[in-house]
Structures are given as structure tokens and as C-alpha cells.
Amino acid sequence: MAWLACAAPAHAMHIAEGILPLPWAVGWFAVAVPFVALGVRRLNALGREDLSIKPLIGLMAAVVFIISCMPIPVPTAGTCSHPCGTGIAAILVGPLLSILISAVALLIQALFLAHGGLSTLGADIVSMGVVGSFAGWFAFRGMRAMGAGLGLAGFAAGLATDWATYLTTSVELASGIRGDAPFLPLVGRIVLAFVPTQLPLGLLEGAMTAGMVLLLYRKRPDLLVRMKVISQQEGVVHA
Amino acid sequence: MPDRKRRLKIFLLHLVLLPTLLYTFYFFTLGPKPWTGVDEAVVEKIAGEHGREASPPLINTDQGDLLLFVFLLAGAVGGFVAGYSWRKLVSEKRRDS
Numbered sequence: 602m603a604w605l606a607c608a609a610p611a612h613a614m615h616i617a618e619g620i621l622p623l624p625w626a627v628g629w630f631a632v633a634v635p636f637v638a639l640g641v642r643r644l645n646a647l648g649r650e651d652l653s654i655k656p657l658i659g660l661m662a663a664v665v666f667i668i669s670c671m672p673i674p675v676p677t678a679g680t681c682s683h684p685c686g687t688g689i690a691a692i693l694v695g696p697l698l699s700i701l702i703s704a705v706a707l708l709i710q711a712l713f714l715a716h717g718g719l720s721t722l723g724a725d726i727v728s729m730g731v732v733g734s735f736a737g738w739f740a741f742r743g744m745r746a747m748g749a750g751l752g753l754a755g756f757a758a759g760l761a762t763d764w765a766t767y768l769t770t771s772v773e774l775a776s777g778i779r780g781d782a783p784f785l786p787l788v789g790r791i792v793l794a795f796v797p798t799q800l801p802l803g804l805l806e807g808a809m810t811a812g813m814v815l816l817l818y819r820k821r822p823d824l825l826v827r828m829k830v831i832s833q834q835e836g837v838v839h840a
Numbered sequence: 841m842p843d844r845k846r847r848l849k850i851f852l853l854h855l856v857l858l859p860t861l862l863y864t865f866y867f868f869t870l871g872p873k874p875w876t877g878v879d880e881a882v883v884e885k886i887a888g889e890h891g892r893e894a895s896p897p898l899i900n901t902d903q904g905d906l907l908l909f910v911f912l913l914a915g916a917v918g919g920f921v922a923g924y925s926w927r928k929l930v931s932e933k934r935r936d937s
Contacts, residue, residue, distance in 0.1 A: 619895030663922035
């Protein structure tokens with residue numbers, strides 16, 4: 602119900618229609634398409650072997666869609682932006698499915714919510730879907746391999762997802778609009794402009810991701826075992 | 841846990857939580873300007889300085905309160921899907937056990 606009350610036009614990081622020159626827009630599509638295709642293949646494979654994870658995929662799709670168009674005000678900056686949600690999706694259903702989910706969410710937002718553009722959809726999929734999902738997934742797996750608990754690893758994943766997404770957006774924007782201006786100083790300027798908003802929002806996304814992982818661990822440890830998020834032993838201990 | 845100790849813990853929790861919440865709400869009112877999105881404040885601003893302007897979306901819902909309505913609809917559908925999926929996930933667990 603709280604989500605319903607949150608409905609408000611979002612102002613956020615997706616690159617709007619017409620901002621990127623056509624060759625760059627096409628280039629980012631070319632980068633995004635293979636990952637989306639791999640996501641479709643992974644969905645088909647999962648559907649063939651285990652239908653019981655369908656509600657989990659549905660939940661993640663809704664979470665990514667809602668989170669990525671939910672504006673959150675940042676008082677210190679006087680601006681608002683949104684978390685990505687692809688970190689939690691990558692942890693629970695894998696980075697390839699997370700990319701597919703974010704591509705669908707971004708397409709709906711670009712078509713009906715004036716949120717991101719159709720021509721810039723490829724760039725938005727690369728930043729939020731591809732980089733966000735893999736950054737979150739690697740951070741989670743890396744932290745777990747180093748012996749971190751689920752909560753801490755989830756927090757690191759959310760943080761990495763958010764900051765990596767905005768860093769990629771900065772690179773995409775700078776490479777597309779720079780003209781004759783030097784590339785690195787422009788990237789630095791855009792990153793610095795994002796910092797007051799995204800620094801606290803990254804921490805918030807980390808906390809949200811940790812909370813969601815821990816909640817699912819409490820409610821459905823068997824699902825986390827099946828998705829290889831935790832080991833069989835950890836699942837048995839909890840149950 | 842003895843009842844008195846439990847009540848003291850709840851009291852202390854409220855003593856910390858309530859002022860924190862109140863201060864958070866107050867803090868939000870101190871924002872230097874209306875909540876401009878980073879798309880406007882950063883992306884479109886810097887793109888504009890380099891001669892790239894955002895063009896209107898293909899389906900322009902940014903007219904009057906239409907965009908607000910579309911967001912409400914999207915929030916309702918998304919909230920329903922999330923709630924339904926969560927319920928299925930949790931009820932499956934109950935069925936299994």
C-alpha cells in the first residue's frame with residue numbers, strides 16, 4: 602500500500618530522449634542487445650527446469666520497476682533521484698535475468714512515464730541493467746567469498762549497484778555530449794554533480810538491499826538455497 | 841524477560857526513535873530548493889551546456905495531471921504484482937511445511 606501512495610512523477614537518472622547523438626545511442630543499443638538476449642535465454646532455461654521460482658521473478662520485476670521510478674528527496678542536495686533495484690534482483694535471480702527485468706521496466710518507463718527516452722534506452726539498459734546488475738552481483742559474491750554475512754554482503758551489493766550505475770551514466774553522457782571537450786574532466790564534473798544526491802541514496806539502496814535479502818532469508822531460505830544465494834548448510838541451519 | 845525491563849527497553853527505543861523521526865521530517869523542510877530531479881539538475885543541465893537538448897517523449901504524458909495519473913496507475917499495477925508474488929512466495933512455503 603505504501604508503494605501506491607508513493608506514485609509521483611519521477612525525476613531521475615535515466616538519460617532523456619534526444620540527449621545522446623544517434624551514433625552513440627545506436628552504439629549503446631549494440632552493447633545492450635546481447636545481454637538482453639542472454640537474459641531471455643536464461644529465463645527460458647529456468648522456466649524449463651523450475652517453474653516454482655516464477656513468483657520470485659514476478660516480485661523482482663515489480664520491485665525493479667517500482668524502485669526505479671520512485672523519487673526520493675535528498676535534503677542535503679535539494680534534489681531527488683531513485684535507487685535502481687537491480688542489485689537485489691541480480692542477487693536473487695542472477696545478473697542476466699536482472700538485465701532482462703530492467704530492460705522491460707525501462708521500456709515501459711520510456712514509453713508511458715516520460716522517464717528516460719526510447720533512443721537512449723540502450724544506454725539506460727547498459728548503465729542500470731548491465732553494469733548495475735553485475736556490480737551488485739560481483740559485490741555480493743565477493744563479500745560472501747570473504748566470509749561476510751548476508752546483511753553486509755547485501756548492503757555492499759546495493760551500494761555498488763547504485764554508484765556503478767551513476768558512474769556509467771556519467772561516462773555515457775560525457776562520451777556522447779563532449780564534442781571537442783576533454784573526456785575525463787567532463788566525466789569527473791558529471792560524477793561530482795551526482796555525488797550530493799547519489800552518495801546518500803547509494804547508502805539507502807545498500808540498506809534496502811540488505812533488508813530484502815534478510816527478509817527473504819527469514820521467510821524462504823529454501824528459495825535462496827535453490828538460487829545458490831546461500832549454501833545448503835546455511836539453509837538447513839536456518840530452517 | 842521481566843516485564844519491567846521490557847517496558848524500559850520499549851521506552852528507551854521510543855525516546856530515540858521519535859525525536860529522530862521528527863528531526864528527519866524537519867530536516868526535509870530545510871532543502872534549499874524544490875526537489876528537482878538529477879535528470880534536470882545534472883544530466884539535462886550539463887547536456888544543455890554542450891548543445892544537446894532533451895526532446896519530448898514519443899508518447900507525451902507530461903500534460904496537466906496526466907503524468908501523475910499514469911504514475912499512480914503504474915504504482916498500483918506494480919504494487920499489485922509485488923504483493924501477489926510475495927503472497928504466493930510465502931504461501932508456497934506454508935504449503936511445503
